[in-house]
Amino acid sequence: MQRFVRWLRILHALLMLIGLLVSPTCNAGNNTAPVMLANVYHAGIKLDAYWVSEKYDGVRGYWDGEQLLARSGAVIHAPAWFTAHWPRTPMDGELWAGRGKFDVASATIRQEPADDAAWRRMRFMVFDLPGHPGIFDERIPALHGLVTQLNVPWVQAVRQYKVADEAALEAELARVVKEGGEGLVLHRGASLYRAVRSDDLLKYKPYEDAEARVVAHLPGKGKYAGMMGSLLVEMPDGAQFRLGTGFTDEQRRHPPAVGSQVTYRFRGMTPAGKPRFASFLRVRE
Incomplete structure (x- = not known):
């Protein structure tokens, strides 16, 4: 198993290097941001292999180490203070204005010039580190360490936790939806960060x-x-x-x-x- 994980890490590093050589940034707007995409949760999933988190109803944000990008690859023109002192480390997350406020988040990121007051209400909910070579089990503590070191209130690490069984997962979904959330995300602990759609990442919503x-x-x-x-x-x-x-x-x-x-x-x-x-x-x- 350890040998298999080591080979996966080598392959991941090579793919990341190839991606950098081919397209060092996505700021031209012609390329989509290299983000992981989720399948829909389905029967047969081994829940003990996954971490669970809330699915935030915002706008996907990808920090490439220099600028903030939408999933389409377009540059998001946030105020300078919002991304000041952010690390060179890529971060994947959701630009979120609160539960049930997708329209607010969408309008905020589209407005030019940026509305400073609107951005004060935004949060960047970070759920992954695309450039980290480890599996998700290893990326979680690295992510928390990075966000803690950054120490700004509008950048937050998404809480990742385990559930015991399907009944517990259903209870979590019901709780989040009742509180105004959109649903849940399941992330396979043994997965590397790959910019593809697969069962490594699953979304679970009541619809x-x-x-x-x-x-x-x-x-x-x-x-x-x-x-x-x-x-x-x-x-x-x-x-x-x-x-x-x-x-x-x-x-x-x-x-x-x-x-x-x-x-x-x-x-x-x-x-x-x-x-x-x-x-x-x-x-x-």
Whole structure:
């Protein structure tokens, strides 16, 4: 086992070196930030192999050692004081304004010039160290040490903990959701940091979410007469469906543009491959 882990570390170091040679930074905006991506939690997971944390409903932030990037690779123009004295060590985390405040976080990072007062309410919740060569079990104490040494209140290490069994995991999910959280993240302790989507990282929420492209605005009826009644949207596989719930009246008067991407939440799929109980969540920036 030790030999296997050692070879994984060597492979990880080589991949990181290749990535630096090919693209030392992502600030051109043409490359996505090299972040780990999560699969959806599913049956058969050995929970004793995973750490659990809250899933923060914010905007993914990737500190590459010089600048703060969005998942798309675009530079996030935070105030200079926000990232002052941050280490050269890459950090992966969530720019978070609090539970249920995704829209606040999203608006804050998009505003130029940066709104100093809005950024005072933001937190960078750090959950990983992309450049660290060790497995996640080893990255956790290194992360806590780094954040402690940095010693600024708006940079916080995400709490990682273990659960005994599936019943305990369900209880944790219920607690977090009741308190206004989005869900949980499970991270395999023996995993290296790899910028791929895999079961090394899992998200567990009481619902699933996905993206679709707006194809058309369908007119409303009754109390929604003269407004958008629903969106006709297209999934990546080409299948289309109507998305008609989850909108405010203001969003119905000014619906997402045709061609834009929207995020919706749902609970499972129908036999025809359409999402069940689909509800609009937000426009994907």
